[in-house]
Amino acid sequence: DIQMTQSPSSLSASVGDRVTITCRASQSISSYLNWYQQKPGKAPKLLIHDSSSLQSGVPSRLSGSGSGTDFTLTISSLQPEDFATYYCQQSYIGPPTFGQGTKVEIK
Amino acid sequence: EVQLVESGGGLVQPGGSLRLSCTASGFTFRNYWMSWVRQAPGKGLEWVANIKQDGSEEYYVDSVKGRFTISRDNARNSLFLQMNSLRAEDTAVYYCARIRPGGHDVFEYWGQGTLVTVSS
Numbered sequence: 001d002i003q004m005t006q007s008p009s010s011l012s013a014s015v016g017d018r019v020t021i022t023c024r025a026s027q028s029i030s031s032y033l034n035w036y037q038q039k040p041g042k043a044p045k046l047l048i049h050d051s052s053s054l055q056s057g058v059p060s061r062l063s064g065s066g067s068g069t070d071f072t073l074t075i076s077s078l079q080p081e082d083f084a085t086y087y088c089q090q091s092y093i094g095p096p097t098f099g100q101g102t103k104v105e106i107k
Numbered sequence: 108e109v110q111l112v113e114s115g116g117g118l119v120q121p122g123g124s125l126r127l128s129c130t131a132s133g134f135t136f137r138n139y140w141m142s143w144v145r146q147a148p149g150k151g152l153e154w155v156a157n158i159k160q161d162g163s164e165e166y167y168v169d170s171v172k173g174r175f176t177i178s179r180d181n182a183r184n185s186l187f188l189q190m191n192s193l194r195a196e197d198t199a200v201y202y203c204a205r206i207r208p209g210g211h212d213v214f215e216y217w218g219q220g221t222l223v224t225v226s227s
Contacts, residue, residue, distance in 0.1 A: 034213050043217035095168055096212040098152040
């Protein structure tokens with residue numbers, strides 16, 4: 001199975017900060033990388049699919065990039081509603097697998 | 108509006124069984140692959156199973172093969188997960204999810220989840 005590793009596991013940031021989360025796959029997954037946001041007690045929400053395609057309704061301050069094994073999720077200007085846990089997930093081959101999550105907290 | 112509503116969770120003893128249901132609305136259910144994804148308390152997300160639109164193909168994570176069965180009833184817009192021989196490590200919130208069309212496992216919409224607790 002493909003292993004997904006996110007970094008950092010958590011970060012503290014302020015409103016207005018630029019935030020970058022990294023996800024690395026144990027083998028090449030082309031661009032089949034998806035990002036989800038989860039708030040406490042809520043279901044995950046799809047943000048970005050296929051590395052860089054923004055899901056409908058997701059604000060443009062979020063963006064994704066990467067291919068092969070290295071990917072990033074960037075929030076250009078952190079807003080109060082962005083404080084949450086973010087998960088990457090590969091959908092290239094085999095069982096779909098998730099990263100361990102990155103918790104974005106208020107500084 | 109796409110809605111997925113899970114039910115059937117609860118407390119069950121190790122070795123016991125439970126059947127989860129997910130009722131879909133707001134879209135043509137029979138046109139989509141569907142999935143179950145779980146999350147143990149305080150942990151990350153783990154894909155559990157997928158089922159094709161007509162129920163002819165099923166896929167499972169290794170840890171549940173032979174114990175869990177995914178199924179669907181397109182006439183009732185419903186997805187199911189039959190869970191047998193439950194173990195403590197199956198304790199989790201179970202989410203049903205709609206898979207985005209296109210041939211890859213992108214979990215486009217999620218239900219609110221139902222909690223399964225396996226404990227004596």
